[in-house]
Amino acid sequence: MSSGPPGGHPLVDTSQPLVVTLPAAPTREEVARLCADLAAAPPGDVRCLVDAEAGGLGAVDALARLALTARRHGHRLTFDGAGPDLTALLRLTGLDEVL
Template sequence: MSSDGAAGLVGVDTSQPLVLYVSGRIGPADAPGLCADLERRLAGLDPAEIVCDVGALAQADLAVVEALTRLRLTAGRLGHTLRFRGAGRELRLLLALVGLDELLS
């Protein structure tokens, strides 16, 4: 999105599989914008599995878990499935705590 290190969706690679990159710091106020951006990027695409690369996230906390959960719900509402890859140890533990560890690739 921008080169200033701000949080957000870095890009979507349309080759197989569809890869979404989420990076930077994610705060509680970022989730709606991330979901709106995802919705715009997926508009008109046939349902597919999306891999969400979270390896470049700056921290693992409940704001990140909320944003990832909302991204998953947004993708599902549009007919897509969403899996996470590149999660660090702390994020893996948080996702397991809230029951989303089955989404890890």
């Protein structure tokens, strides 16, 4: 005689999202490492913590690269912590939808 599946709730994935941190002045090597981490991770939720001091076109480039890498590998990426200067620059460049 075999038994049926256990009662109760079905299996639910309660894992936490992958968290990456974008420093205030990201270097190409740091951005490449973050993108490689995203590419290697299984598809899922990713939270990017943006340093509040991050700004300039380097940060915009880094965010765009992270967003593109995440999309290519099936991640749902969210950004938290961008300061008003970076947010304004993203709006000016038309990339404000990234945040």
